[in-house]
Amino acid sequence: MSHQPVAIVGIGQTHHKRKRADVSMAGLVREAAQRALEDANMDWGDIDAVVLGKAPDFFEGVMKPEMYLADALGAVNKPMFRVHTAGSVGGSTGIVGSHLVSSGRHKRVLSLAFEKQSEGNAQFALGGGKGASIGAGGAFAPFIRAYIQRSGAPEDIGWMVAVKDRLNGAKNPYAHLKLADITIDKVKESPMMWDPLRFLESCPSSDGACAVIFTDEDGGKAASKPPAWVLATAMKSEPGWYSGRDAVNPQAAHACAQEIYKAVGITNPREQIDCAELYVPFSWYEPMWLEAHEIAAPGEGWKMTQSGATALDGDFPVNMSGGVLSSNPIGASGLLRFAEAALQVRGLAEDHQVGGANLAIAQAYGANAQFFAMWAVGSSLNPLG
Amino acid sequence: MADTVQEFVFNLTFPFSRTLGSTLSTFSSALAQGQIIGVRTGGRVIAPPLEYDPDTAADAGTDWVCVGPKGTVSSWTWVPEPTNLHPLDHAFGFAFITLDGADTPMIHVVDAGSESAMSAGMRVEAKFKAPADCVGRIDDIIAFVPALDPSPSEGAGAPYDAPAENEITEMDAFCDLQYVDNASPTTLMWSKALMEGRLIGQKCPQCARTIVGPRGMCSVCAIELDESHIVEVPGRGVVSNFTIVTPTPYPGQTETEPFARCSILLDGADAVIAQQEILDVPVSELRVGIHVEVVWAPENERSAADIDNRSRGSGGDIIVGWRTTGEPDEPADRYLDRMM
């Protein structure tokens, strides 16, 4: 939903790595923000407000780090806002930033999401600081098992996603994992992590940041590089646990997509959307989200993967950037999806560009597959004509 | 029967390790050599240095300046009873100390001996740890102490030539926080029943859903559930889904071998208990559809010490686990969707 048009005129991200030993936390966020400013042809003084998002502060051991980072992000004497919606936080960081412009509150807003999780330990933080943490994969493995059973999908679908996303990542200069020589066999033979998920089907742990600069319609039109236009935003949440909950095909995932499609006028997502960046931290989530977001019919999502439709040269490319499987600074991953979708419709995705991308969607999810944030971006305000 | 536990102490300890980046590495490397530096930016010398100028957001740059080791106190306070996180274990002061050569103060500890020795304008001097113990962290300075000789620091204000490469690029940041939570009425209902060898849930009067491992509310209807909503559920059921975890090492990790956590759909209760352990099936043979029954710890060995407010249906040390009943498996596809 939006009130006034919002343009994305600056996008920046860090070189994501397991450990960014060369920078402090401030240096990390600064790198992404500086790239976004350069992309937008702006300086710190041009930004009116900053929105920062990240996952639980236990990952770095600094409580509310945005307080410390105010200086680094040029936020002194400006509004600084901190969003935290678990795994979907990168998405909500983008959405809240865009709303500050669409509401007319501010003219230019910087949204930034990051994680410098090498300073701590992700499994520790996910397990609440206790032993026997099952990790995120441990929480989702049962859902994946159920999906495979329900859909009758062959066992290699997850491996295919893992290969596709890593090959895409190899084309993305910022990706953490650039596994250009990855193969199905390598994935299949990698150690089991959370049955049925193998090591190479699982996301890495990355340090990284992503920054997006929003401005209003005038700013979008005046931008020196093509802007992306925010066509619709949606955030939907459901309970993580209740008796009989379908966590495999969550209702919130459907509701979130339906709201986006309605706002943009999408009646046939498979045909009308040019490409998608979906939060796939574990391989099988590609077919699962294709179904939950009504791009594929129930039980058919895996066929899109199998047929090559979701490959970079397919007719519905998914995770052209390499996705979460290639880079996963947890708090930033959602905003990376949103930013990469915007890069596509701006025509600025270089080696992982989908030709003629005019309408793209991005999605991030969080917690027990219960929080969803999505947006649709276009090369114009009316890409469907 | 032992009492249920009222309070839970949780020590959040973790050895965080921070990479410093260029500015803080330069500062830390100099500090470890006994030299405090600041950076000149936007017309003032900020010490210790910041990476980015707070006024302009520009990079603060690399115009390093030697500052201290002496300085002048402006504001101050006194800590009569140090916490376990304070660097000294006897009473001390915190102060704004403007080091000679700097324009902005820093915050550090003043070991003045007594509160009455603290004053605005007092001259203090940095007291360092032995060189072998210096790691470049701000507490390499044990404390500032009243300066025996108040005269200006030698060399303060002179430029500092940073080496081409910094020796120190990381900082240890050990976290040591303690939390004390207390068992909520809902948690106590659960642990009391467990201690008595009973599994309970709460059934919502509005939607009729039962949640095992009561939560005190129905997350569908947003209504409070209390003792009146308690239902007994059987300690028998069918494995409906599971996760097998290959443990990764991290500080505080307790597992070394792959372990499994199962969801069990309880017989006749239309309710699932999650995160349970199956005792007599090797992890590699785990499957949906197995009939299982709960194994209770012997009464005199039961302890609710682990049943805290986050238990969410965990049986702690009271439920040892679940064992197979020997009945033939149920078809997996009837149960697989009931992970909740």
Added chain:
Amino acid sequence: MAPSENDIAIVGFAQLPPDRRTNLTESDLVLRATREVIAQVGIDKSEIGFTVSGSCDYLSGQGFSFVQNTDAYGMVPAINESHVEMDGAWAMYEAFVRLLQGDIDIAMAVGVGKNSNSDPSTLFTVEFDPYYLTPLGTDTWSLAALQARALIDSGKATERDFAEVVVRNRANAKSNPFAQVKGDYSIDELLAADYVRNPLRRHDLPPTTDQAAAVILARGKRAYDLCERPAWITGIDHRIEAHLPTVRKDITTSVSTRLAAEAAGVGKGPIDVAEIHAPFSFQELILRESLGLDASTEVNPSGGALAAHSVMTVGLIRVGEAANQIIKNGKNRTLAHTTSGPCLQQNLVCVLEGDQ
């Protein structure tokens, strides 16, 4: 008043009784506060178009702790929902901005904090500069005391003035059923107490409180369906300063509060009542000056943050109290303020007005 579609009002506010040590969980507290406010305005939960909470993982000692709190919303079918790692007052700000999108009419903002699980003199050390402050165990009371002494040394206030703030707020708190600390005290008896952090004494520090609160906001004409005399948000703004108090120009004044107050239009008219979040007594003096308030404004009739201080909730309660002055008490123009970070680093100001 004939509100436009962009006019947003607070139409309901509920707070739980403050508790020095509750045995309820944050989720329990959220359920109670939200049920109460929903019943107060007489709607069904399905009519709420957006729900957003403010809470803090580190405060509760568990990552993702807000996730359990969402169980209290009954999100079936799925709802529009968000969370900020900030006081509920900033959650309210997100709700305000969300309502301006124009597609929903009612929003709910929540603040919750079970503060008693942690020790404030150690917990907040990890909120400060991780390189220069945290390694020294620099605590929030010490930082406040450094600001307090700077205020005294500047000649702007004395320890007596600090005690006067405490006396006044505790006396005001007597008429507030939701106050934890209240009563009649004399300045001299307060000044006789030992310092905890010279020049601050225990009564100058905030109490530790477990609490939750919720507000309902409504857009345009819809506000009148829920409330006879809505508290219209005519101005709202928040600003942040440099993190280290030592690099700010003058910590005896609050630049960010002044900027936020200007942007929120505080000075455009008289302020009948100001609910100011001053966790440390002396900060009320700084904030009154920075907000540009004069003697005609009644400050903290609720007893303010010294009466109850549930971090993550206390700011939203200032908003609710200021709103109630309009909704229930016939006042015309009120102000709510909340703060976060060391030595008033970040501040939010909200101006509310009732129909004339």
